[in-house]
Amino acid sequence: MPEITVYDLIHLFEEAARTDRRLPSAFRKARTTSWLEYKQEKMYMHSYHKTEYKIVPTALQIDRWWVACEILGRLVKDIDTKKIIWLRAKKIPFTQLGRAFGMSRHKVKKVWEEELIYLRLYLQLYQKDKKISSILDKICVRKG
Numbered sequence: 001m002p003e004i005t006v007y008d009l010i011h012l013f014e015e016a017a018r019t020d021r022r023l024p025s026a027f028r029k030a031r032t033t034s035w036l037e038y039k040q041e042k043m044y045m046h047s048y049h050k051t052e053y054k055i056v057p058t059a060l061q062i063d064r065w066w067v068a069c070e071i072l073g074r075l076v077k078d079i080d081t082k083k084i085i086w087l088r089a090k091k092i093p094f095t096q097l098g099r100a101f102g103m104s105r106h107k108v109k110k111v112w113e114e115e116l117i118y119l120r121l122y123l124q125l126y127q128k129d130k131k132i133s134s135i136l137d138k139i140c141v142r143k144g
Contacts, residue, residue: 023062
């Protein structure tokens, strides 16, 4: 059985925040144009318009994003704590979080650390459960 650490949880939430940005939006923007379609000459084909790259998440990243959302949704009870964990995963500084939640940066960091330790202990305590063990396997993916 893999041993879970707080750093695994931090990495999981940071990767989930990155994956969340890469997922398609919930609503599709309508495209309307009055330009006629025309064929470009070969020599101007790659230089006239700038190319836009779209990075799509892999299936493993989407699974880990889903696991992070389930952990936040089911295990964390306080809404402010959920917001602190998710915004910290987006790399927002503790000082900015403290101003947003009306606390000092030290208090925000303490709440964040305590909740991550609680999550680690909860997952470690119930690792015999089949559902929790499959979640642990997805959290503790190590690149070797």
